[in-house]
Amino acid sequence: MGRAFVYVILGGGVAAGYAALEFVKRGISPGELCIISEEPVVPYERPALSKGFLLPEDPARLPSFHTCVGANQERLTPKWYKEHGIEMVLSTRVKSADVRRKTLLTSTGETISYRILIVATGARALRLEEFGVNGSDAPNVCYLRNLADATRLVEVMQSNTGGSAVVIGGGYIGMECAASLVINKINVTMVFPEAHCMARLFTPQISNYYEEFYKSKGVNFVKGTVLTSFEMDSTGKVVAVRLKDENVLSADMVVVGIGIRPNTSLFEGQLTIEKGGIKVNGRMQSSNSSVYAVGDVATFPVKLFGESRRLEHVDSARKAARHVVAAILEPDKTGDFDYLPFFYSRVFSCSWQFYGDNVGEVLHFGDYTSGNTFGAYWISKGRLVGSFLEGGTKEEYEAIARATRLKAKIEDPAEVERLGLGFATAIVEEPPSPSPPSSLVHTANSSIVLEKPIYVWHATAGVVVAASIAAFAYWYGRKRRRW
Numbered sequence: 001m002g003r004a005f006v007y008v009i010l011g012g013g014v015a016a017g018y019a020a021l022e023f024v025k026r027g028i029s030p031g032e033l034c035i036i037s038e039e040p041v042v043p044y045e046r047p048a049l050s051k052g053f054l055l056p057e058d059p060a061r062l063p064s065f066h067t068c069v070g071a072n073q074e075r076l077t078p079k080w081y082k083e084h085g086i087e088m089v090l091s092t093r094v095k096s097a098d099v100r101r102k103t104l105l106t107s108t109g110e111t112i113s114y115r116i117l118i119v120a121t122g123a124r125a126l127r128l129e130e131f132g133v134n135g136s137d138a139p140n141v142c143y144l145r146n147l148a149d150a151t152r153l154v155e156v157m158q159s160n161t162g163g164s165a166v167v168i169g170g171g172y173i174g175m176e177c178a179a180s181l182v183i184n185k186i187n188v189t190m191v192f193p194e195a196h197c198m199a200r201l202f203t204p205q206i207s208n209y210y211e212e213f214y215k216s217k218g219v220n221f222v223k224g225t226v227l228t229s230f231e232m233d234s235t236g237k238v239v240a241v242r243l244k245d246e247n248v249l250s251a252d253m254v255v256v257g258i259g260i261r262p263n264t265s266l267f268e269g270q271l272t273i274e275k276g277g278i279k280v281n282g283r284m285q286s287s288n289s290s291v292y293a294v295g296d297v298a299t300f301p302v303k304l305f306g307e308s309r310r311l312e313h314v315d316s317a318r319k320a321a322r323h324v325v326a327a328i329l330e331p332d333k334t335g336d337f338d339y340l341p342f343f344y345s346r347v348f349s350c351s352w353q354f355y356g357d358n359v360g361e362v363l364h365f366g367d368y369t370s371g372n373t374f375g376a377y378w379i380s381k382g383r384l385v386g387s388f389l390e391g392g393t394k395e396e397y398e399a400i401a402r403a404t405r406l407k408a409k410i411e412d413p414a415e416v417e418r419l420g421l422g423f424a425t426a427i428v429e430e431p432p433s434p435s436p437p438s439s440l441v442h443t444a445n446s447s448i449v450l451e452k453p454i455y456v457w458h459a460t461a462g463v464v465v466a467a468s469i470a471a472f473a474y475w476y477g478r479k480r481r482r483w
């Protein structure tokens with residue numbers, strides 16, 4: 001027994017929701033699109049799970065954060081999918097895929113066939129067992145990837161108010177969960193092997209600011225070591241964590257955020273895998289022309305970096321989802337995905353945004369003491385390739401996005417460091433001219449020379465894109481939203 005659809009989206013997360021909206025906007029007929037998801041609910045804004053969902057007062061709950069509210073668009077409720085004739089196959093895991101036959105076999109035994117498949121299976125949280133530590137199934141050990149995890153985390157937090165938690169991992173899940181635990185009146189110790197938090201993105205100087213901020217909220221840091229085992233009571237509950245440095249930390253609960261692994265397994269041996277993800281081209285098309293991939297599971301060409309990357313960020317999933325639908329429905333009008341990587345986080349009263357890439361020389365600027373507004377630029381081969389900013393205004397976030405998108409030329413790093421945010425805000429783009437006369441872009445400061453790309457129209461389009469990213473980002477920050 002089976003059903004057949006023109007388009008099938010495998011996975012019902014962020015990318016699926018944004019792709020569904022784009023399909024409807026561009027016009028599909030009822031019954032053409034099917035979304036298959038292991039989760040029991042229609043797509044939602046996953047970032048809410050470590051933010052608004054964990055608040056002790058007035059927490060975010062579905063249906064309030066179904067996609068696409070995170071991009072200030074329509075909220076797609078179950079009714080919306082029904083009204084648009086989109087078949088939602090929920091609480092259903094796809095067990096195997098056959099890209100030659102264009103079929104998917106579900107956990108209920110149904111074979112669903114497609115003409116075009118979009119793989120949006122995201123990623124799963126890495127488990128401690130994969131690092132040789134047992135105990136993940138203890139009732140007070142929590143992970144955070146999906147709604148079920150978040151619901152469980154809330155229950156465990158609520159039963160441990162006034163108690164202590166050990167957070168394993170210093171990435172954004174660890175940092176955001178630690179902040180939520182503190183807000184829920186739980187004493188937190190963070191344990192991670194690196195020398196500083198958010199080591200994949202932050203410089204030691206940036207990390208140091210946030211660690212001091214967290215310490216001021218009562219968070220304790222144990223760095224440079226890892227968990228080796230749990231001590232459990234007779235009921236199987238964790239009561240302490242043992243560390244490699246021989247420290248033992250008592251714990252009423254444990255939260256584990258040690259990274260993710262993209263859900264590629266259904267397609268290994270059938271599609272080309274690169275850098276841990278399904279390799280796609282600029283139209284998000286895989287090595288099989290009927291199969292596309294987007295979101296955390298896809299490795300796609302990032303034009304700005306001149307190489308393929310797999311990004312684990314919600315903005316990338318949303319925009320790639322829109323792009324893939326355009327590429328499928330209007331192939332002649334759709335070029336390659338041209339994306340400026342953007343990542344953000346909000347913890348306590350802090351709010352930061354990052355654009356581009358964190359490679360090369362770093363220039364720090366701003367007030368790292370008060371923490372009002374500070375940031376960093378990454379410079380590679382004489383160009384600005386990445387920007388980070390804490391506590392910026394709309395214009396300031398727009399400015400760093402624009403400067404990064406344009407890969408502003410850095411002639412004098414010391415001067416850029418001195419100018420700080422002023423370097424980015426000084427960059428103004430001249431309106432496109434039919435016959436570009438010069439290779440220079442005017443800046444408000446004569447000491448800054450931004451070599452205009454020869455393709456002026458590309459640059460201008462880039463600015464428009466960057467400005468809209470920044471406008472969206474600002475809206476995000478200003479509303480102090482919870483997803």
Ligand SMILES: Cc1cc2nc3c(=O)[nH]c(=O)nc-3n(C[C@H](O)[C@H](O)[C@H](O)COP(=O)(O)OP(=O)(O)OC[C@H]3O[C@@H](n4cnc5c(N)ncnc54)[C@H](O)[C@@H]3O)c2cc1C
Pocket residue numbers: 010011012013014015016036037038039045046047048049050092093094095120121122123144145146173263266294295296297311312313314315317342343344345346
């Ligand atoms: C708690 C949390 C907080 C986050 N916060 C931020 C943030 O602040 N900023 C940011 O930029 N990013 C953040 N992210 C990352 C962001 O949410 C992801 O990048 C984004 O969700 C990726 O979207 P996706 O559609 O690729 O995957 P997902 O949203 O993970 O969706 C994948 C879906 O596929 C389903 N699925 C997988 N395999 C199968 C199968 N075999 N059969 C059926 N269904 C399947 C899954 O159940 C899931 O529903 C956060 C992530 C988490 C977990």
